[in-house]
Amino acid sequence: MRILHRSAVTALFIMISTAAARGDSLLVGNLANAPFGSDAVDAADARAQGFKTGGRDWNLTSIEAVLGGFNPGGTFAVSAVLAASTTNALGKDVPDVSSPLATFLVPTIDASFATLNFTPMTNFVLKANTEYWFVLTVTAAGGTPFEWQYTYDTAIDSASEGILxxxxxxxxxxxxxxxxxxxxxYLIQVMGTPVGAVPEPSSWIIGGLGFSSVFMLVRRRRSAPVAG
Incomplete structure (x- = not known):
């Protein structure tokens, strides 16, 4: 019986921790927009989408992009990085890929288009009122490894704090x-948590219920009669 009680307590603590961790918020995104077409990402064609934060710092947790059209032929490596912004010869903002700010784990890309999640390999804080670029590049031996969908709808999700x-x-x-x-x-979504943000009320409620359950469980265990 003691093992059973400990397992229940462990499960409750996992539930509490998971609930508290679900605090990701939308910084900016346009995934609700209809795609118009897709651009190849290959050895000759690197692609990037810029975004700018709002009035506060954010802990970056993930970036999502709509990718597909995977070509299994050829040998290639995909790179996904976060880059700072610079200006080109025409005075336009473009990514500065000379010193990437963060590197992402690359998910599996399939033939059919899907929203794929890129997670940064290390913690990174997006500074307030700053432009960044999500950059996809490929080192390949021929062919088009995959494509990135884009849209002509410039609207962003109404919950966005930043802009594309x-x-x-x-x-x-x-x-x-x-x-x-x-x-x-390009179709993209940037997720994170505002620096210094407090947990959502739902997390506090779930946590409170969990701790109450743990307390009651322990109390019942201690008050159970001891066999002679």
């Missing part, structure tokens, strides 16, 4: 020169 800026690509292909592509943002 511009898309960008290396043009001409293979040049390594970044060119801004306004009015056709």
């Amino acid at each position: 800026t511009s898309a960008a690509a290396t043009i001409p292909p293979g040049s390594g020169v970044w060119v801004s592509q306004p009015n056709a943002p």
Whole structure:
């Protein structure tokens, strides 16, 4: 019986911890918009989508992008990084890929398009009122490894605190020169937690219920009659 009680207590603590961890919020996104087309991401064509934070710092937890069209032929490696913003020769904002700010774990990309989650490999704080770029590049031996869907709808989710800026690509292909592509943002969503944010009320309630359950469980265990 003692083992059973300990298992129940452990399960409750896991439930409490999980509930408290569900605090991710939307910084900015446009996944509700209808896709218009998709751009190839291959050895010659790197792609990026810019976004800008609002009036407070955020802990970055994930970035989602709608990718697909996977081509199993050829050998390639996918890189997903967060880059700072710089200006090109035309004075347009583009990603500065010379010193990536963060690197993401790359999920499996399939033939069918899907919203894929990219998780940063280390903790990173997005500074307030700052522009960043989510950059996808490929080292490949021929072919088009995958594609990234874009939209002509420039609206963003109403819950967004930040904004989407511009898309960008290396043009001409293979040049390594970044060119801004306004009015056709890639489908993307940036998630995080505001720095210094308190847990949501629901987390406190669930946590309170969990601790109450633990207390009652322990109390019952202690008050149970001891066999002679």
